[in-house]
Amino acid sequence: MAEDLLRIAGKAFTSRLFLGTAGYPNQQVFLDSLAASGAQVVTVSIRRVDMEGGAEGILDLVRDKAWLLPNTAGCATVKDAVLTAQLAREALDTSWIKLELIGDRETLYPDVEQLVTAAAQLVDDGFTVLPYCTDDPIVCRRLADVGCAAVMPLGAPIGTGLGILNPYNIEMICARSTVPVILDAGVGTASDAALAMELGCDAVLLNTAVSKSTDPVRMAAAMGHAVAAGRLARLAGRIPKRTRAEASSPELGLIGG
Numbered sequence: 001m002a003e004d005l006l007r008i009a010g011k012a013f014t015s016r017l018f019l020g021t022a023g024y025p026n027q028q029v030f031l032d033s034l035a036a037s038g039a040q041v042v043t044v045s046i047r048r049v050d051m052e053g054g055a056e057g058i059l060d061l062v063r064d065k066a067w068l069l070p071n072t073a074g075c076a077t078v079k080d081a082v083l084t085a086q087l088a089r090e091a092l093d094t095s096w097i098k099l100e101l102i103g104d105r106e107t108l109y110p111d112v113e114q115l116v117t118a119a120a121q122l123v124d125d126g127f128t129v130l131p132y133c134t135d136d137p138i139v140c141r142r143l144a145d146v147g148c149a150a151v152m153p154l155g156a157p158i159g160t161g162l163g164i165l166n167p168y169n170i171e172m173i174c175a176r177s178t179v180p181v182i183l184d185a186g187v188g189t190a191s192d193a194a195l196a197m198e199l200g201c202d203a204v205l206l207n208t209a210v211s212k213s214t215d216p217v218r219m220a221a222a223m224g225h226a227v228a229a230g231r232l233a234r235l236a237g238r239i240p241k242r243t244r245a246e247a248s249s250p251e252l253g254l255i256g257g
């Protein structure tokens with residue numbers, strides 16, 4: 001079987017799982033979870049992280065183990081998000097940014113109007129932009145049109161673990177998208193991650209489902225397997241759903257039949 005690579009902006013990955021870094025019991029559990037998951041992309045909140053490698057120090061630990069994807073979590077205006085992205089580029093020497101622009105502190109839903117504006121500005125400024133967005137095919141199209149390298153529609157609100165609330169929209173986004181689709185947020189357990197891949201997503205980004213599980217290292221391994229299994233099933237092509245039973249064994253040719 002030929003190697004099935006995920007390609008984003010010219011960079012190739014063998015794993016289709018992206019992992020967040022927040023909320024782990026301690027750094028060692030995060031590092032063990034990362035290893036168990038096989039994830040090659042790790043997202044870090046620029047507002048949370050200590051650039052000097054002090055108390056958090058996560059950057060130094062991760063740099064040689066995964067591709068760093070800084071994010072603008074906590075930003076609520078275009079200005080804020082653009083400045084945070086520029087700070088990340090300076091400090092981390094990467095032009096990749098996961099653009100989060102939150103419209104509401106309670107739901108943490110993206111503000112899509114500001115998101116498209118910020119994405120366009122960052123693309124013009126030379127960034128590789130991966131925006132966290134709503135599960136709306138038109139919003140995803142707008143983001144691709146302004147030059148985003150991928151789109152990251154939500155499965156459910158961040159941290160809820162509700163799974164994929166609107167699988168029809170996710171499937172539609174995947175079918176229409178001209179750029180890779182990464183399901184981001186709301187994954188609760190391994191079957192959610194597998195479903196995302198079966199619906200046609202190119203990758204899955206998740207955090208809370210692993211960091212807050214009872215056994216993060218074991219859940220991280222489960223997520224790695226789920227993403228790989230979902231991808232394989234997608235490539236293999238599922239059988240159509242039927243409303244009536246159909247015998248799985250042929251009746252003709254049976255001995256004595």
Ligand SMILES: CC(=O)[C@@H](O)[C@H](O)COP(=O)(O)O
Nearest residue numbers: 020158159185186206207208
């Ligand atoms: C870490 C990160 O980027 C999160 O904001 C992301 O959206 C994941 O959400 P979950 O924690 O729901 O997986």
